[in-house]
Amino acid sequence: MKSLKISLSIAFWTFSILFLFSCSGNHKPDKDGYYSEEKFVDSLNVGRKGKTKVEFEKFRHGKNGDVFVTLNVYDLKEIWVETKGSMFHTWELKNSFRFIKDGITGLDVQISDFNNDGFNDMTYQSGIAGRGGNVIMTLFLYKPENKDFIHIRNSENYPNLSFNSKLNCINSVILTGSTTTAFLKIKKDSLDEFARVDVSDKIVVEEKDSTGKFKIIEEKLFKGNDDDFYKIFRNYKPLEY
Structure with a gap:
């Protein structure tokens, strides 16, 4: 009987916690x-x-x-x-x-x-x-x-947001005909994109310069498989997943 009461009590509090959230x-x-x-x-x-x-x-x-x-x-x-x-x-x-x-x-x-x-x-x-x-x-x-x-x-x-502990920034993965990993910093109440890696039939890496314009810093053929196509880059200089 005592074990039944304990089980009922656990069930009640489990339900209550789930309801809270x-x-x-x-x-x-x-x-x-x-x-x-x-x-x-x-x-x-x-x-x-x-x-x-x-x-x-x-x-x-x-x-x-x-x-x-x-x-x-x-x-x-x-x-x-x-x-x-x-x-x-x-x-x-x-x-x-x-x-x-x-x-x-x-x-x-x-x-x-x-x-x-x-x-x-x-x-x-x-x-x-x-x-x-x-x-x-x-x-x-x-x-x-x-x-x-x-x-x-x-x-x-910026869809599919995640925290990037390697660069202490935020990543966004944008899926269109290609896969773009955007690297973002928080500035006041907004996200500021400072670099991006675009993957299609080739990989194009861009970085924002001091004037606020994006410049291509690396470009090469994409030689990965289907899984690689959708991976998130955690670094862009050098390229790392």
Whole structure:
């Protein structure tokens, strides 16, 4: 009997934890005709772990199908309650965002450190392109000095984002008729491309010069196989996967 109670308790808390992170929304429409289709909440992994909370929610219009996403950012705050004679914790709203979203993909929130500062940042999937190969991501970087996230405004221009620990930058892989690896640095609230490697029947390496123009620094025939064609380059000078 005791083991049964323990099993039930574990199952309850497992369900509760899963519900905390991702759940379906409320399909009852509001006065404007929108209903909550999907929700994601995290307070354990992003920003200052345990002291930062984010809430993503995806809304869809019941008639015309329009979709938008909201993001609320909270910081854990201590307040003194005189009547209780003690400190209490409460979530203080720091920032709110709202974005138009495609009507096909889910939120697919990903949590990762994109600038190697020890604080986890996050993305959500804002769209898809290129026959499904280009995952469009909206990136938010955590700023510990403000206890808040900043929206990287042009992140949607660079699909398939990942952190490149070798060059301490961000990579984007763009799939068209060729495969392009873009090398990006964060400048304020934007991504700045400083180099790229394009693979088709040949490999072309370009680097941005001091005037802001891209110059070809290497060009050679592509001799790899199909798998190599879609690989991410982690260095461009010299070329390395």
